[in-house]
Amino acid sequence: MDRILVVVNKLQEVFSIVGAESLQLPQIVVVGAQSSGKSSVLESLVGRSFLPRGTGVVTRRPLILQLLQCEKEDSGDWAVFSHMKDKLFTDFEEVRKEVEAETERKAGANMGICSEPIILKIYSDRLLNLTMVDLPGLTKVPVGDQPPDVETMVRELVLKYVENPNSIILALVTANTDMVTSESLKLAREVDPRGERTLAVVTKLDLMDAGTDATDILCGRVIPVRLGIVGVVNRSHKDFQEGKSIKDAITDEAIFLHKKYPTIASRHGTAYLARKLQSLLLNHIKNCLPELKSRVNSSLAHYQTTLFSFGKPVDNPNQALLEILAKFAGAYCSTIQGNYKDLEMKELGGGARISYIFHETFGRTLDNVDPLVGFNRVAIMTAMRNAAGAKPTLFVPEICFELLVKKQIKKLESPSMRCVELVYEEMERIIENCGSDCSLDLIRFPNLHEEIVNVVGKLLKSRLPVTNDFVQKTIGIQAAYVNTAHPDLVSLVHRPTPEGVHMPDVPLDCIIIERLITCYFNIVKKTVQDCVPKAIMHFLVNYVMDHLLSELVAHLYAPGKVEYLLEESKIIDRNRKEANEMYRALENANKIISEIKDTTLL
Known part of the structure; x- marks a missing residue:
């Protein structure tokens, strides 16, 4: 089953490069308010201090964290960034600095938010295979030089990840606050109303008021969460200042849980959380991967068609120009003649x-x-009299008819x-x-x-x-x-008289000339x-x-x-390159998915 997680990690890296957001990959998305202990939980799971710390929105870009179990190495644990594949980090203080630097490179130094993720792989023989996404902490009020709309920016970014039906939502809630008003759980319920992919983590269990405990919360009696609730103890600010190691913190966490919650201690703590997350993720991936494979194949066919539509590179310019001119002329004529295809x-x-x-x-x-x-009849009569001159006529003057009809023509x-x-x-x-x-x-x-x-x-x-x-x-x-x-x-x-005419007040010659003008005009x-x-x-x-x-x-x-x-066209050239990059990524993804036999997925 671990091979499936390795495949998803590879896919995560492939698609993050080309921005294939439509292909939603299974992953654990960590959601919590500011100062809810997200960094402490993630560092406890890794066993290393490597995340930036401070006040306000410290995490300003999604951090895709891939934990990979490997054989024991003499050099110990190491980390690799996807944007610096050739460099191995063994000093995790350098990892922290690089996260901060890469954040500023894309999001700027003025507390801006950027949706482009940082991908960090951490290798260790102590780790369980996991893929998690650390997101900016939910906030209400801008602090310092944070932008006025920081709440909306963070919420939209978090929603982008938690709305993914293939994601497991790790909603962090602090034990010393009211769980009912938790922003992370409220957001999780919006996108996952049935709670089928939400796991709650209650942090800072050791900071509850004296005489109180979190038994009801941890047992799901306050707010039931379908995937469960896991309680953990975070390293305090004092622990960081005194340089307390994560190993010692996890030991103290186990002592605290067995002392405070002896009957349920085995189902809580950082070690249990890591095992539970791995189990949830593997089962989730197992269910999602067949559909993902189908969507990869569908997208592959789409981008293949898209690339074909952009046309082949021009090998013979002279011949290509003649062909295009002939094609245009043919299409133009066909549009007029009516035998065109579309x-x-x-x-x-x-x-x-x-x-x-x-x-x-x-x-x-x-x-x-x-x-x-x-x-009008007065004008016609006047014209006829003028045409006749001083001598009255018995018939319609032909010159009058010609002059009038020419004017109408x-x-x-x-x-x-x-x-x-x-x-x-x-x-x-x-x-x-x-x-x-x-x-x-x-x-x-x-x-x-x-x-x-x-x-x-x-x-x-x-x-x-x-x-x-x-x-x-x-x-x-x-x-x-x-x-x-x-x-x-x-x-x-x-004809002797005009047919059907009975107008005693109208001279007959006027009626006749009107009929003649009308008849010849129609001719x-x-x-x-x-x-x-x-x-x-x-x-x-x-x-x-x-x-x-x-x-x-x-x-x-x-x-x-x-x-x-x-x-x-520069636009066509850019679109072709993007489509080609996406097509190659999808080909790579299809190959990666095919590494797992169909029987493994059933």
């Missing part, structure tokens, strides 16, 4: 949007243009030009969203992306004047010659509605699709420019 289901885009502009937006706009807009120019503008805007939008096949390349190579946008933008702009000109000429052509012999107009003229409108989309497709859309690749190659595939265009 169909958008939320909104229309590309060719579908252009079709919508032609048949819905443009069509509805033309339909809403009133053939007689801007005219000009009103089709504005919606036609707007149709060109909308299609142009959509083709610009396609540049940024031309399909998933090339979107990564554009993100990966920002210089190339910028140049492609410029080239395509210039190509589109170059086609805008000729398209607008043709559309304007189309309207001008319709207004230049009024075909009074058009069959639809002739059939209306040859022209149908022609415009058919010709304008065709002109836009010919002069703008199809031309750009036909010449896009050749324009890109002509402007971008040039000597001395390829390397600049394929200069990778």
Whole structure:
């Protein structure tokens, strides 16, 4: 079973390097208020004094403490930091100094809090294999130059570890305070309401008021804790000043417990706590490791896909550039033609949007243009009389009809030009969203992306004047010659009277000219509605699709420019390195977990 703990220690080191917080490893998390005796308990378990001491928040970074049992060495116990793997510490006063120095390196010297852990391995033939996390002490009021929000900072950091469902919470409570109001137990209950992974440690048993004892507390009669309650005696401040050794302190602790609590002394004390913690941790790891292995494999597949998505390193820049340009041109054209892979289901885009502009937006706009807009019967009668001059006419003056209908035909120019503008805007939008096949390349190579946008933008702009000109000429052509012999107009003229009209106060010739204008306007409108989309497709859309690749190659595939265009984004480069580092860590983790046979886990 100890092999399982060795595996978790290896995993702890692997994942702390890359910050794999999503892969929550089994560990013992030590939680307690300031001055609750956390440092004394940890040092008693190790048998060495190695932790910083002082007032306020002394522990300002998580300390992952891995205790490893080894064969007896002549050099005695030794320690190794993960950030200084090549240096062995045999002087534990130097260990203390390095913890303080490394804390200041990351958290600063002004009592700041840092979530990045320090990993410390301690080897000894006396130790039981354990992995523990020492966290900053819970505090309420900032002291000295502590930041005003130190309570929130510490609480968030502690929650980050105790919320891990794979952690065992070691909640420290001092015997000389009310256990019911303990901050550590209150926090433990928030994340572990059923108490399935909480063990309480009652410290400073020797400091209780005279005539009182902690029997009810230690037996769980005050607050029951499912994993149990263990009482310990800490070294006092006087003990530290007098240089009392941990070995002597543990001996005195055993004497005190047997004297004060003879019936339950065997289930309390530092030695018992170490054995109980190891047993709890091993059983906990045994239950957690299969799920952890599954999550490692799942994450491995995820990061493998992520690395693949970042693209392979460019071996042949010239060929790579041509491939990307061809891919972009193909994706751009496919977006217009409608045969691209990733169909958008939320909104229309590309060719579908252009079709919508032609048949819905443009069509509805033309339909809403009133053939007689801007005219009234008084104006029409005035125009007819002016066209007739001094001599009254029996029929509608043809010159009046032509002048009026030409004026109305000009009103089709504005919606036609707007149709060109909308299609142009959509083709610009396609540049940024031309399909998933090339979107990564554009993100990966920002210089190339910028140049492609410029080239395509210039190509589109170059086609805008000729398209607008043709559309304007189309309207001008319709207004230049009024075909009074058009069959639809002739059939209306040859009718004896307008059908269904009964307006005795309106002159018949006014009604006739209104009908003629409406009829001919609708004839022209149908022609415009058919010709304008065709002109836009010919002069703008199809031309750009036909010449896009050749324009890109002509402007971008040039000597001395390829390397600049394929200069990778710093963000992509950083993300690839992080993903690769994580992938290697997961591979290493998978290999480490595989060291344990499946039968061992059952």
